[in-house]
Amino acid sequence: MQQYVTLKIDDARVQAIKGASVLDAAMASGICIPHLCYVPVLKDSGACRLCIVEVVNDGRTKITASCTLNAEDGMVIRSNTERIRKLRKNIAELLVAQAPNSRAVQDIAVRCGVKEVRYPFRNDNCIQCGRCVRYCTEYSKANALGFVGRGKNRHVEFALGFRRDFCKKCGFCTEYCPMSVTPCGGAMKAGEGRLCANCESQIAMADKFSGVCVRCELGRGFGCVRQTYV
Ligand code: FES
Known part of the structure; x- marks a missing residue:
């Protein structure tokens, strides 16, 4: 029989299956916590850090x-405090600077309150969320893709240089990549600090319905389970 735990997220009492x-x-309770590297069918990697929350324990808070x-039973979580919003906004801003031409990344950045990007664009065309690598390894079991290099040289490639032959041509790596699933057709180029005009609908929606799910491109392309407005 399935076991459940009860926890508090913001002001809501939430029930979850043990192990969730x-x-x-x-998300199952309709609370929208921004996320990017998370994929329901894959192991969580904690790569993008957008889904950070505060865990309150004995009056102390820890961000994770x-x-x-x-x-866990009795857990107290805060997902939308000023401190969390500020940190999340900064993380989203850095992600846009790292890979400016993704509609998915821009959408989520806007939802996190980003309107301008203060950091220089790197145009890496990859935010190292690892979705492609995890799909390749865990889902397709091809083990063709992997992270190569360290620090600022870390990037996704056919692992060990010879694993191109392992590729099963399933296409999941591109289908679920935030760069390729929702490329941004706007005028976002290095040196331009503003989010592109194509994403202005998101800016308008974010201003008008702060904190409300607007079924953004991210939700559509990334299988966000939230279906209803609150
Ligand atoms: S969704 Fe949790 S760290 Fe990316």
């Missing part, structure tokens, strides 16, 4: 990613 993550519990945090 705090992010799963939140909610996708890698197991929901």
Whole structure:
């Protein structure tokens, strides 16, 4: 028989299946915590850090990613405090600077309150969320793609240089990549600090319905389970 735990997320009492993550519990209850590297069918990697929350314990708070945090009985989670919003906004801004031409990344950045990007664009065309690598390894079991290099040289490639032959041509690596699933057709180029005009609908929606899911491109392309407005 399935076991459940009860926790508090913001002001809501939430029930979750034992073993579920705090992010799963939140989304199943209609609480929208921004997330990017999370994929329901894959292991969580905690790579993008967008889903950070505060865990309150004995009056102390600890900040951690909610996708890698197991929901436990009696847990108290805050997903939308000023401190969290500020940190999340900064993380989103850095992601846009790292890969400016992704509609998915821009959408989520806007939802996190980003209107201008203060950091120089790197145009890496990859935010190292690892979705492609995890699909290749865990889902397709091809083990063709992997992270190569360290620090600023870290990037995704056919691992060990010879694994191109392992590729099963399943296409999941591109289908679920935030760069290729939702490329941005706007005028976002190095040196331009503003989010592109194509994403202005998101800016308008974010201003008008702060904190409300607007079924953004990210939700459509990334299988966000939230279907209803609150
Ligand atoms: S969704 Fe949790 S760290 Fe990316």
